[in-house]
Amino acid sequence: MEKLIGRLTDKNFNKEEYILLQPDVRFIIKGIIFNAEGKIALINRVHENEYKLPGVELLDTETKDFALKRCAKDMLCHELEVYNQIGIFEEVRSKVNLRQISYVFLGVVKHEKTHPFISETFIEDNCRVIWVTLDEAIKLIEVYKRTKKEFDPNEIYHHQYAYERELQILNYYKETI
Numbered sequence: 001m002e003k004l005i006g007r008l009t010d011k012n013f014n015k016e017e018y019i020l021l022q023p024d025v026r027f028i029i030k031g032i033i034f035n036a037e038g039k040i041a042l043i044n045r046v047h048e049n050e051y052k053l054p055g056v057e058l059l060d061t062e063t064k065d066f067a068l069k070r071c072a073k074d075m076l077c078h079e080l081e082v083y084n085q086i087g088i089f090e091e092v093r094s095k096v097n098l099r100q101i102s103y104v105f106l107g108v109v110k111h112e113k114t115h116p117f118i119s120e121t122f123i124e125d126n127c128r129v130i131w132v133t134l135d136e137a138i139k140l141i142e143v144y145k146r147t148k149k150e151f152d153p154n155e156i157y158h159h160q161y162a163y164e165r166e167l168q169i170l171n172y173y174k175e176t177i
Contacts, residue, residue, distance in 0.1 A: 019094070028056070030103065031055065051130075051166075141166050
C-alpha cells in the first residue's frame, strides 16, 4: 500500500465540506527532482511569480514511471538517472467535486541536458525552471502564498490547494527523508 504523505480538504481552508458523489478523479505525478549539485527543480510561472514542483497529469495510457520521465523531459529537458516513489498526496475539493491523487517521486537528473526543447505549453505559460535548495524552495512558495492576490474566487480556491500541497510535500521530505 502506498504511503499517504498528506491530505487536504475544504475543511483545511475553513470552508464547508461536502460528500463527493461520483467525483472527477485526477491522477498527477509530482517530483522532488534533484540535480548534481543537490538542488531541486521548481517551475516558476514568471508573470505570476508562482512556484511549484514539476508535475504532469497521468494519462490513461501511461504508467507512473513513463509520466515521471515525460515530466523531466518536457519540463526540465533532462532524463532521470534514478527515481523512486515516496508516497501519495490526496486532495478532496468538494466545491468542484474533484478528488486528486498526486504520486510523489524523488528523482535525480543526469548532469547534462539531454533534450534541447521544452513543451509548447511550458513556453506559452511563460514558465522557467530554477534550481534551489530545499529551504529556498519552501521559502519561495511560502512568500508566493502570502503575497498572491486573487480577484476570482475560483482561482483563490485552486491556488490554496496548490500552495498547501507543495509545502506539505516539501516539508514531509525535509522532516522524514
